[in-house]
Amino acid sequence: MEHTENNAIYTAGYRCPSNIALVKYWGKKSGGVQLPANPSISWSLGDLYAATTVKAMQKVDGQSFVFTLAGESKPSFEPKIAQFLSKIAADCPWLSDFTLFIDSENNFPHGTGIASSAAGFGALGMCLAHIEQHIHGSSDLSTQVNGMDFWQRSSYLSRIGSGSACRSMFDKPAVWGLAEAVDGSSDLFAVPLDGDIHPNLQGWKDVVLIVDDGEKSVSSTAGHALLDAHPYAQARFGQAQKNLGLLVLAMREGNVDQFIAIVESEALQLHAMMMTSLPYYVLMRPNTLAIIEKIWSFRESSKLPLCFTLDAGANVHLLYDGKIDETLMNFVQTTLLPYCKNGQYLCSETGKRPIAIL
Ligand code: PMV
Numbered sequence: 002m003e004h005t006e007n008n009a010i011y012t013a014g015y016r017c018p019s020n021i022a023l024v025k026y027w028g029k030k031s032g033g034v035q036l037p038a039n040p041s042i043s044w045s046l047g048d049l050y051a052a053t054t055v056k057a058m059q060k061v062d063g064q065s066f067v068f069t070l071a072g073e074s075k076p077s078f079e080p081k082i083a084q085f086l087s088k089i090a091a092d093c094p095w096l097s098d099f100t101l102f103i104d105s106e107n108n109f110p111h112g113t114g115i116a117s118s119a120a121g122f123g124a125l126g127m128c129l130a131h132i133e134q135h136i137h138g139s140s141d142l143s144t145q146v147n148g149m150d151f152w153q154r155s156s157y158l159s160r161i162g163s164g165s166a167c168r169s170m171f172d173k174p175a176v177w178g179l180a181e182a183v184d185g186s187s188d189l190f191a192v193p194l195d196g197d198i199h200p201n202l203q204g205w206k207d208v209v210l211i212v213d214d215g216e217k218s219v220s221s222t223a224g225h226a227l228l229d230a231h232p233y234a235q236a237r238f239g240q241a242q243k244n245l246g247l248l249v250l251a252m253r254e255g256n257v258d259q260f261i262a263i264v265e266s267e268a269l270q271l272h273a274m275m276m277t278s279l280p281y282y283v284l285m286r287p288n289t290l291a292i293i294e295k296i297w298s299f300r301e302s303s304k305l306p307l308c309f310t311l312d313a314g315a316n317v318h319l320l321y322d323g324k325i326d327e328t329l330m331n332f333v334q335t336t337l338l339p340y341c342k343n344g345q346y347l348c349s350e351t352g353k354r355p356i357a358i359l
């Protein structure tokens with residue numbers, strides 16, 4: 002942090018992971034900004050991150066922000082950031098005094114269909130929460146702002162940019178949304194799951210198999226909105242609530258079979274909701290299913306701890322216990338690579354927290 006009295010400059014920088022949901026957020030509550038219709042839980046993906054720095058300077062030419070992507074101007078990103086800043090303006094009145102110089106960079110290719118907005122808005126929310134702490138006179142991030150500590154406030158602000166981004170702040174599994182099974186859970190920000198996770202479900206990794214690296218035919222924003230009039234919505238929200246409770250139990254007890262059953266069911270329920278929306282749509286591609294079937298038959302024959310999940314897209318996340326890394330990567334190389342677009346895949350550990358870079 003840099004701060005000079007005469008010419009106030011506040012800076013902050015964070016490297017913030019993306020995350021993958023195990024129980025999915027799909028659908029928003031009405032009557033609020035970005036409130037989830039059901040609770041979700043995720044693992045952070047520490048090796049797939051956004052590195053963002055923000056410099057807040059006394060307002061220059063009435064501009065609220067200047068954005069660069071790895072140092073280069075990127076006008077196509079500006080509307081999303083402008084919209085985000087206007088949504089948090091009432092909550093962060095200090096913003097009106099400053100121009101924010103925001104520079105951001107992902108360490109994975111943009112447009113590979115993995116949650117770049119979760120990492121990007123996660124990092125931006127953390128930078129803003131950090132600067133806000135200093136404007137409120139705290140140098141150790143301990144000050145509560147609007148009744149929230151630094152982590153809650155980072156998550157709260159990120160949530161406004163992209164709902165799933167609010168879960169990117171923690172090394173423990175992150176729970177967002179009022180969950181019957183998790184004390185202290187909230188619709189406003191994510192919380193780290195307290196208590197111990199069984200060693201069977203620690204140290205898992207993710208290989209993201211890139212089936213399609215193009216733009217999605219239906220955006221997440223449009224997809225969420227289709228749940229408002231979805232005939233199965235209430236049943237789905239109930240299932241997610243129940244699945245979250247069962248998943249937390251499975252993680253505490255180390256019940257890998259139960260974990261796998263819930264995670265895969267959640268992925269398919271997410272896509273089933275898309276396929277039964279009106280208008281209906283399908284984001285899976287033939288190779289998505291081909292990979293899922295290969296994963297199922299490999300698990301059947303090897304009995305190894307691994308499963309798949311899906312995001313709102315065609316790519317497949319292959320989750321597995323890090324202890325079987327070598328066998329797993331061999332399976333990926335020999336069996337799954339032919340189904341990946343141009344042989345692309347990305348690897349990450351789970352459960353890593355953000356890092357301050359300034
Ligand atoms: O964060 P959004 O609004 O892009 O929603 C994405 C939701 C899913 O990625 C499909 C599921 C989840 O919980 O991350």
